[in-house]
Amino acid sequence: MELLYDERIDGEIADVDKSALMAAILAVAPQLTLLDREEDLRPFECDGLSAYRVLPMLVAMPATLAEVEALMRVCYEHAVPVVTRGAGTGLSGGALPLEKGVLLVMSRFNKILSVDADARIARVQPGVRNLAISEAAAPYGLYYAPDPSSQIACSIGGNVAENAGGVHCLKYGLTVHNVLSVDIVTIEGERMTLGGESLDTPGYDLLALFMGSEGMLGVITEVTVRLLPKPEVAKVLMACFDDVELAGKAVGDIIAAGCIPGGLEMMDNLAIRAAEDFIHAGYPVEAQAILLCELDGVEADVQADCERVRDLLEAAGATQIQLARDDAERQLFWAGRKAAFPAVGRMSPDYYCIDGTIPRRELPRVLKGINDLSAHYGLRVANVFHAGDGNLHPLILFDANQPGELEATEALGGKILELCVEAGGSITGEHGVGREKLNQMCTQFAADEITLFHAVKSAFDERRLLNPGKNIPTLARCAEFGAMHVHHGELPHPELPRF
Amino acid sequence: MTHLQDQQPAYTAPGEAGPDAPVAPATGSDDSEALCEQVTRAHAERATLRIVGGDTKAFYGRRVDTTQSLSTTGHHGIVHYDPVELVATARAGTRLRDLERALADNGQRLAFEPPYFGDDATVGGMVAAGLSGPRRPWVGAVRDFVLGVRVITSEGKLLRFGGEVMKNVAGYDLSRLMVGAQGTLGVLTEVSFKVLPLPQASACLRLELPLPDALDRLAAWGREPLPITGAAHDGEALHIRLEGGEGSVSATRQRLGGELDEPLFWSQLRELRLPFFDGAFANAADRTLWRLSLPALARTPALDGDWLIDWGGAQRWLQSPTGSGAEGHHDIAIREAAIAAGGHATRITPVDDENSPFTPLPPVLAKYHRQLKQRLDPQGIFNPGRLYADW
Numbered sequence: 001m002e003l004l005y006d007e008r009i010d011g012e013i014a015d016v017d018k019s020a021l022m023a024a025i026l027a028v029a030p031q032l033t034l035l036d037r038e039e040d041l042r043p044f045e046c047d048g049l050s051a052y053r054v055l056p057m058l059v060a061m062p063a064t065l066a067e068v069e070a071l072m073r074v075c076y077e078h079a080v081p082v083v084t085r086g087a088g089t090g091l092s093g094g095a096l097p098l099e100k101g102v103l104l105v106m107s108r109f110n111k112i113l114s115v116d117a118d119a120r121i122a123r124v125q126p127g128v129r130n131l132a133i134s135e136a137a138a139p140y141g142l143y144y145a146p147d148p149s150s151q152i153a154c155s156i157g158g159n160v161a162e163n164a165g166g167v168h169c170l171k172y173g174l175t176v177h178n179v180l181s182v183d184i185v186t187i188e189g190e191r192m193t194l195g196g197e198s199l200d201t202p203g204y205d206l207l208a209l210f211m212g213s214e215g216m217l218g219v220i221t222e223v224t225v226r227l228l229p230k231p232e233v234a235k236v237l238m239a240c241f242d243d244v245e246l247a248g249k250a251v252g253d254i255i256a257a258g259c260i261p262g263g264l265e266m267m268d269n270l271a272i273r274a275a276e277d278f279i280h281a282g283y284p285v286e287a288q289a290i291l292l293c294e295l296d297g298v299e300a301d302v303q304a305d306c307e308r309v310r311d312l313l314e315a316a317g318a319t320q321i322q323l324a325r326d327d328a329e330r331q332l333f334w335a336g337r338k339a340a341f342p343a344v345g346r347m348s349p350d351y352y353c354i355d356g357t358i359p360r361r362e363l364p365r366v367l368k369g370i371n372d373l374s375a376h377y378g379l380r381v382a383n384v385f386h387a388g389d390g391n392l393h394p395l396i397l398f399d400a401n402q403p404g405e406l407e408a409t410e411a412l413g414g415k416i417l418e419l420c421v422e423a424g425g426s427i428t429g430e431h432g433v434g435r436e437k438l439n440q441m442c443t444q445f446a447a448d449e450i451t452l453f454h455a456v457k458s459a460f461d462e463r464r465l466l467n468p469g470k471n472i473p474t475l476a477r478c479a480e481f482g483a484m485h486v487h488h489g490e491l492p493h494p495e496l497p498r499f
Numbered sequence: 500m501t502h503l504q505d506q507q508p509a510y511t512a513p514g515e516a517g518p519d520a521p522v523a524p525a526t527g528s529d530d531s532e533a534l535c536e537q538v539t540r541a542h543a544e545r546a547t548l549r550i551v552g553g554d555t556k557a558f559y560g561r562r563v564d565t566t567q568s569l570s571t572t573g574h575h576g577i578v579h580y581d582p583v584e585l586v587a588t589a590r591a592g593t594r595l596r597d598l599e600r601a602l603a604d605n606g607q608r609l610a611f612e613p614p615y616f617g618d619d620a621t622v623g624g625m626v627a628a629g630l631s632g633p634r635r636p637w638v639g640a641v642r643d644f645v646l647g648v649r650v651i652t653s654e655g656k657l658l659r660f661g662g663e664v665m666k667n668v669a670g671y672d673l674s675r676l677m678v679g680a681q682g683t684l685g686v687l688t689e690v691s692f693k694v695l696p697l698p699q700a701s702a703c704l705r706l707e708l709p710l711p712d713a714l715d716r717l718a719a720w721g722r723e724p725l726p727i728t729g730a731a732h733d734g735e736a737l738h739i740r741l742e743g744g745e746g747s748v749s750a751t752r753q754r755l756g757g758e759l760d761e762p763l764f765w766s767q768l769r770e771l772r773l774p775f776f777d778g779a780f781a782n783a784a785d786r787t788l789w790r791l792s793l794p795a796l797a798r799t800p801a802l803d804g805d806w807l808i809d810w811g812g813a814q815r816w817l818q819s820p821t822g823s824g825a826e827g828h829h830d831i832a833i834r835e836a837a838i839a840a841g842g843h844a845t846r847i848t849p850v851d852d853e854n855s856p857f858t859p860l861p862p863v864l865a866k867y868h869r870q871l872k873q874r875l876d877p878q879g880i881f882n883p884g885r886l887y888a889d890w
Contacts, residue, residue: 118718119796141722163668170665176675177643192863197794198842199636199813202857203868203886204684205629208642208675212668229724252583258606258696298724300746357664359584389665429666437669444669449658452875453670459871472670 003052003435005098009476010469013100014079018057021078021102025060029070035059044085044103048150049093049436051352051406056083056097063108065185065221072219073189075102081465082187084215086126086158089150091353092434094162094214094470101468104219106157112136113222120227121180121197126157126220130164133225142227145172148430149338157220163212165430167263167337168294170388172228174430176211183222184210187461197224209456214432215467217460231296234262235306236330239318240287244268247289248363250316251387254293254309255360261309263294264388265337268367271344271382271395278343281336282329284320291318291387292333340384341395348380348397352409356420357429360390369419370394377412379405391429392420418443433471441471442478450475527576527590531649531657531688537569538686539655541880548880550682552592553619556628558780560681560885562852571623574688577601579663586646586663588691591623598622602694610638610695614769623687629679632769633729633740636795636810638695642678649689650677653876663691682882683890684875698742700749703729703764706737706757710799710808713737717811718796725751729765730811733775738764768809771816771847775807779818779848787849789817789833793842800836817844834858855887 007013022034035041036058045053057080062068075082081101088095097103109125112132116122117140122133130151134143147166148154154164160182163175172178181195195207210217241247247266254261267275269288276283283290291313295305306323313321324330336343344351358366367383374381380397394416398409417427417440427433427440441450453472457464541548547565552572575592582605589598595615602608612632613625626648631640647661650673661667661674677687708716713732720727726747729740738760741748767773771780779788791800795812804819819833830846837844843858860868865887872879872890879890 117722119794120721163672165666173639173643174666176672177639186863186867190863192861192867194864196841196843198792199810200629200640200679200792202843202845203860203864204680204871205642205675205678206864206867206871208672208678211672211675213671217671229722231724255585256583258699260696298726298744298747298750300750301744304744304746357666359581359586359663361581361584386666391666424662425664426662426667426669428669429664430668432668433670441669446658448652448656449660449670452652452658452673455874456671456673456676456871459874460867 003093004054005469009480010474011464013081013098013468016057016078016080016100021074021080022058024078025071025074028074029062029067031063032067032071033061033063035061044088044097044105047085047088047090047093047095049091049096049434051400052093052096052435054097054099056103057100059103059105061105061108065191068104068185068219068221069189069191071102071104072185072187075465076187076189076463079463079465081468082219083467084161084219086155086161087129087153089154090158090162090432090434091355092428092432092436094432094434094467096435096470098469106155106220109157109221115140115227117142119197120229121224122227123222123224124156126160126223127155130154130156130159137227141230143230144225145178145228146175149341156223156225160211160220160223161213161215162430162432165386165391167265167386169386170264171260171262176208178226179207179211179223180226181224182207182210182220184218185221186218187463187465191221195224212432214434214471216457216471217466219466231262233299233302234294234296234330235302236324236333237293237295237306237309237313238283238322238324238333239291239293239313240284240320241289241291241317242287242319243317244289244367245364246317247291248360248367248387250291250313250318251363252360253312253316255388257308257312259295259305259309261293261388262296263292264386265292266290266385266387267337267340268383270380271340271384274343274347274382275336275340278346279332279336279339281332283336287319292337337384340382344382344395344397349399349401350397352396352398352413353431354392354394354396354413354416355428355431356394356417356425357389357391358420358423358425360387362423362425363387363390366392366419366423370416373412373415373419377408379408379412381412386429389429390425414440435470438470438473438477439481441473442481447475447478450478527578527593528573529576529590530574530592531651534569534571534574534686534688535651535655535657537567538651538653538880541567542654542878545878546880547883550627550686550882552621552624552627553594553617555615555617555620556624556630558848558850559628559630559856561855561888563882563885565883569686571621571686571688578689580605582607584663585665585694586691587694588647588663588689589622590689591621591687593622594618595620595622595625603697606697607694608697609644609692611635611641611644612769613641614771616770622690626678626687626690627680627682633731633765633809636813637728642675644693645674645678645690646693647691648674648677648687651686651688653685653878653880657688661691665693681885683872683885685881700745701740701742701762702748702752703760703762704739704741704752704755704757705760706739706755707735708737710734710806714796714812721811727751731768732808733773734806740765773807775805775816775818784849785820787819787830788847789819790845790847791815791817791837791840791842792845793837793840797840797842800840802833802836853888857886860887
């Protein structure tokens with residue numbers, strides 16, 4: 001249970017009398033909805049990383065900005081930690097509650113405040129769902145580009161907190177590239193706006209700093225996003241390979257030819273079979289790998305790009321290349337990919353999703369490494385891959401009811417992430433560190449780097465009240481659980497005792 | 500005092516003109532140990548450092564009064580460039596020209612079109628200044644293409660944040676925080692960029708249109724997926740640049756009409772060398788050059804002077820006749836008008852040693868800026884007062 005908050009190594013949290021705290025909050029925000037009975041707290045005990053559950057001390061569901069400010073001031077005065085939660089779809093436990101903390105649920109901030117078609121921006125509250133923004137923009141021929149696979153349910157506030165990605169990142173960017181400004185309430189209850197409707201603002205780029213900061217620096221209360229005109233046309237090519245390595249090389253060939261596809265996804269045999277069995281997308285189940293390459297833009301360009309990419313895929317050794325005949329078939333090709341996680345879920349009682357990134361050239365080596373690790377731990381791994389931008393999602397199949405399998409899965413997942421770091425990559429491309437990957441942070445970063453992260457944190461939240469125990473590990477945790485990060489030939493944390 | 504005009508050699512459009520000389524093998528020179536030592540010494544001696552690359556953008560900020568300067572120019576070279584990965588990593592002292600040539604040799608570029616303001620411009624200075632060219636509204640700014648940095652902290656430690664991968668959300672995004680921080684948070688020693696392929700086709704157009712009509716048309720065109728990567732209005736005509744596939748560029752060219760224009764316009768605009776800017780860098784007492792960053796469709800503020808509109812309306816240059824070196828009533832009026840229009844104003848010239856060219860921050864933001872500076876550079880070693888006088 002090393003993932004649950006451990007005051008011994010994650011930092012002490014003050015004991016607070018719950019009724020006194022509730023009274024103090026209600027004294028300044030009498031209308032604020034507070035939940036404290038166990039049956040009311042239960043639905044909030046976990047986010048998308050459902051293997052880990054903690055009941056919060058209190059759940060607060062503000063409906064106004066004034067309530068958020070009042071709540072923060074009281075929590076600040078009483079030194080009570082605040083964990084902010086959006087839609088609760090996060091996969092890294094970033095919104096895992098604290099038993100001595102308040103869970104701030106932003107779901108009532110669910111209004112689209114304005115869509116300005118001429119300026120191509122939308123102002124929305126943080127609880128608005130990702131897909132709802134594109135739906136509101138659709139009548140104007142516009143959409144919001146980042147499309148995490150949970151986009152039906154996930155909220156824009158959570159997207160900002162995690163710097164969410166999706167299948168179209170290589171061409172259209174992550175959340176950080178598509179947000180113009182956010183309104184923040186600080187832990188001390190002050191309001192500030194980062195960014196603006198102009199393309200830059202004076203001072204530091206705090207907007208970029210807050211992207212992906214996992215609720216550790218402030219509470220997001222409003223978001224202004226950039227909208228893009230919908231591409232005139234999108235076409236999808238599916239290419240099959242009898243060798244994963246050849247598929248990986250084909251990805252590089254497409255990009256080297258000066259082509260930036262709207263989406264470029266890869267699945268290995270296990271993932272293909274799972275998806276085909278579930279969705280019947282027409283995937284060839286005997287292929288060792290398939291590539292889905294979406295080309296979008298203006299009709300004339302897309303036509304030309306399709307021909308170029310088809311030639312490249314053929315030259316790269318594809319055994320079969322298929323262009324989706326119409327939009328229905330294009331949707332079907334994507335449906336198989338987008339349902340890959342639940343499809344794998346049908347093959348196994350449980351599965352665990354990894355989110356490492358690597359330079360694309362390292363793909364063959366890393367895939368081989370994953371295969372070897374999979375054999376070593378005796379656990380099957382299905383690979384789904386945002387190939388265009390080097391983001392791997394190995395899915396480990398396991399059965400939590402078999403003694404030791406969850407632990408073996410965690411160990412295998414940790415090894416895969418270490419392999420990514422060793423290949424020059426990162427432990428998380430889009431799911432965030434949260435609680436889940438705290439220990440692996442010690443692999444990716446040296447003690448001095450982690451110390452600088454803490455310095456940034458203290459500039460905005462000196463008392464460590466915003467989402468403590470997430471994103472950045474303490475050095476004590478790294479000393480106890482972290483793998484040995486060898487940096488410039490030195491062991492990490494030489495100042496700390498080894499156990 | 501820096502006179503920008505003196506520093507500008509006859510050098511144009513590195514990205515567009517293509518390489519005119521082969522790039523030397525990018526071995527370069529690793530000076531990071533000496534740089535760390537200098538910072539460590541400064542930290543121990545409680546000295547202050549002015550961080551300098553090619554010194555081409557000294558005009559863009561307050562003068563830094565320090566006991567020493569720290570030069571990054573000995574730390575240069577392209578460390579790693581793999582066109583297939585769309586990633587290039589260069590040391591801070593690498594000349595921007597050398598990096599852009601190496602990219603052009605491989606049919607790629609820095610898509611954000613950074614201004615040089617002089618042939619000696621370095622990669623580190625470009626990132627620290629955080630300035631982007633005419634393509635910015637359509638493809639993104641410097642910070643959008645920075646994937647990772649190596650940076651020397653105020654204690655002289657060389658740390659690495661981000662990396663060479665497209666997606667990375669581990670820890671806080673300190674790489675992007677460094678962009679535009681002008682060296683006040685640390686010394687950049689190495690930067691990794693996402694690079695993009697050169698477009699297959701491009702065309703430059705000129706359409707005679709008054710500004711309000713031009714902004715209306717841009718708003719309408721902006722709702723369609725047109726391959727526009729530049730839109731500027733010089734008072735008489737709307738200049739449009741198209742970049743993309745052969746098919747879309749030629750179809751859009753037909754549709755928008757107008758006459759064909761020289762690509763040179765865009766590099767001159769990027770370098771502030773169009774006739775509009777003539778004399779702006781002479782630091783004459785009777786004229787001030789302002790940059791207003793506004794929502795693209797904002798109504799032009801009622802201010803005296805001549806306007807040149809870039810970024811499809813989001814960046815507006817104002818040659819104001821009545822400015823003076825110190826912040827007078829007129830300067831305050833310009834800042835207030837920019838804020839009222841939803842943006843901010845930066846005074847570019849004349850260079851003023853005392854007053855910050857940047858718009859003052861609102862109190863809460865200013866507090867967190869000070870605290871961040873305090874945490875990352877407690878002794879105030881790096882470029883003190885460069886952005887604002889009190890930190």
